[in-house]
Amino acid sequence: MIKIKNLDKSFGELHVLKNVSLEVQKGEIFGLIGKSGEGKSTLLRCINLLEKRDGGTITLNGQAADFKRSREVREYRKGIGMIFQHFSLLERQNVYKNIAAPMECWGYSKQEIDEKVRELVKIVGIEDKLYEKPRNLSGGQRQRVAIARALSMDPQVLLSDEATSALDPQTTQSILQLLRDINERLGITILLVTHEMEVIRSICHRVAIMEHGEVADCGKVSEIFLNQPGSLKRLLGETAEVLPEEGVNIRMVFKETEENRSLIPDITCATSVRFSVIYSRLEKFRDEVICTTMLNVQEEDLAKVTAYLDTLNIRWEVALHE
Numbered sequence: 001m002i003k004i005k006n007l008d009k010s011f012g013e014l015h016v017l018k019n020v021s022l023e024v025q026k027g028e029i030f031g032l033i034g035k036s037g038e039g040k041s042t043l044l045r046c047i048n049l050l051e052k053r054d055g056g057t058i059t060l061n062g063q064a065a066d067f068k069r070s071r072e073v074r075e076y077r078k079g080i081g082m083i084f085q086h087f088s089l090l091e092r093q094n095v096y097k098n099i100a101a102p103m104e105c106w107g108y109s110k111q112e113i114d115e116k117v118r119e120l121v122k123i124v125g126i127e128d129k130l131y132e133k134p135r136n137l138s139g140g141q142r143q144r145v146a147i148a149r150a151l152s153m154d155p156q157v158l159l160s161d162e163a164t165s166a167l168d169p170q171t172t173q174s175i176l177q178l179l180r181d182i183n184e185r186l187g188i189t190i191l192l193v194t195h196e197m198e199v200i201r202s203i204c205h206r207v208a209i210m211e212h213g214e215v216a217d218c219g220k221v222s223e224i225f226l227n228q229p230g231s232l233k234r235l236l237g238e239t240a241e242v243l244p245e246e247g248v249n250i251r252m253v254f255k256e257t258e259e260n261r262s263l264i265p266d267i268t269c270a271t272s273v274r275f276s277v278i279y280s281r282l283e284k285f286r287d288e289v290i291c292t293t294m295l296n297v298q299e300e301d302l303a304k305v306t307a308y309l310d311t312l313n314i315r316w317e318v319a320l321h322e
């Protein structure tokens, strides 16, 4: 759907994107996460041609984004909807006018516009706000208007740049649910940029982690969390965990399945080792649940326990003290 190959972009001396390659499949929600200033917004702006790239190729649905005429650029952009953190609404215009604006630019008839606006407000759940001005809306409602506007040209792709960053956790969840609905019901591919792991966890199929203008790791979200690459740890920040200083702490990460549910007693039975469970928590990733468990074992029992974990293919590592 979107194919980015060897994308390069500098602002003067600042090399922002270095040889970035990514492929977003049709129908997926793809997350791009990274610390502030890593070039995420720049990448989105390169995709919709608001920013000129220095090198590399961008292909949308098999069509290379190399255009000579502004008319071609406009046609290309028509296929891409975009939403932002600060909504970018026309403050003096009401909701209806805001949603209608792109269609008016493209010369749609009054009737076409009216039908589309009414259909869109239903999809995003703000039918009762049609004639309100943006200032009378909550942040979540404003983002719904922006989403409706982004969908007005029937795009194949929706680019979202920190669309939930200005919203409280509950509103964030409702907007994420809306994006998921749009993806599933309308089949729109979504590429979203965020610095919030929660966004990635709750709706993305796949994720790319950006570091220093490069894609450090990319893959299915639950797999990335199972594998815990260095880029993910650096992003999450090694929060100082309170761990026992005696013995060895083992962090295990595994999919929560029927057979893994009895893992702790299974370890005890198989190894006859006494150990303590420091914590165990479940996290949801779209439709999968991943369990992280921290054990504390005696130094002399470490090999026995980890050998058993290896036979079960459970990923583990020794957690170090701060």
Ligand SMILES: Nc1ncnc2c1ncn2[C@@H]1O[C@H](COP(=O)(O)OP(=O)(O)OP(=O)(O)O)[C@@H](O)[C@H]1O
Residues within 6 Å of the ligand: 011, 014, 016, 034, 035, 036, 037, 038, 039, 040, 041, 042, 043, 195
């Ligand atoms: N038009 C510009 N001119 C010069 N430098 C720019 C321009 N746009 C972005 N930059 C620089 O490029 C780098 C990447 O910026 P970008 O906005 O893409 O980061 P980001 O990953 O989206 O960060 P954030 O998470 O804070 O939104 C930053 O150092 C920024 O200062």
Ligand SMILES: [Mg+2]
Residues within 6 Å of the ligand: 040, 041, 042, 161
């Ligand atoms: Mg940004």
